[in-house]
Amino acid sequence: MSGIHAGVGHDIEALAAGDSPVHRLDPRAKIIGLIGLTVVAVTLPVGAWAALGIVAGVLVALAAVARLPARHVLRRMNVELPFLLSAAVLPFTADDGLRLAGTVAAKITIGVLAMIVLSSTTPFPMLLRGFELLRAPRLLVAIVAFMWRYLHVIGEEVTRMKVARQARGYSANWLWQATSTGPLIATLFLRALERGERVYLAMLSRGYTGGVPEGLGLRLAIRGADVAFVAGLALLLATVRVGLR
DSSP: OHIIIIIHHHHHHHHOOOOSSSTSHHHHHHHHHHHHHHHHTTTTTTTTTTHHHHHHHHHHHHHHHHHHHHHHHHHGGGGGHHHHHHHGGGGGTSTTTHHHHHHHHHHHHHHHHHHHHHHHSSSHHHHHHHHHHHHHHHHHHHHHHHHHHHHHHHHHHHHHHHHHHHTTTOOOOOOGGGGGGGHHHHHHHHHHHHHOOOOOOOOHHOOOOOOOOOOGGOOOOOHHHHHHHHHHHHHHHHHHHHTTT
């Protein structure tokens, strides 16, 4: 887990700190534009291949402008595989199931690709700040912020527990040795809970009031490029929807 966070998380943050026209857009513009694009794609009717192709093409173009490595994008899109497998059974369970399965798969891919572009071109603190300024629930923003901040701490705890277990002669060569995985997970849960309580008490002693610190220390400003980005996407998506009528 620690390796996953240190590897994948570091790669994402390194890419998000890059410099391109997409990176320089205000997080609010990207959030509104890409979530709006996803919503429009999800509400398209079955078999709207041209419209789905246009939406997907826009996302590919944004990824290209942002200079996101194809390997990074494809690797992160692995998260959609379980959903694609679920869509693969539709041809056997519904009328006109092949068109339905293809449409569902296209919508899943568009949604995942939109989130990859958003997360890979926006540093995480700025992304949180964007949601905060868009009036997302502060409690939700705080939970996500703390989760991201302490995910590596939990990963390091897992690594220490695994090293301690191996130092005592553990090796997963036999089936019955796998029974120790349950206690390992339970111990990790208890340690995480105890650490969370200690961190919370330390925060209270430093004046924590139950919310995200105002502004997260970041100042954002809407510029002409941000307005043009959102307006251009809105015009394109409106044209796509009107063209279906």
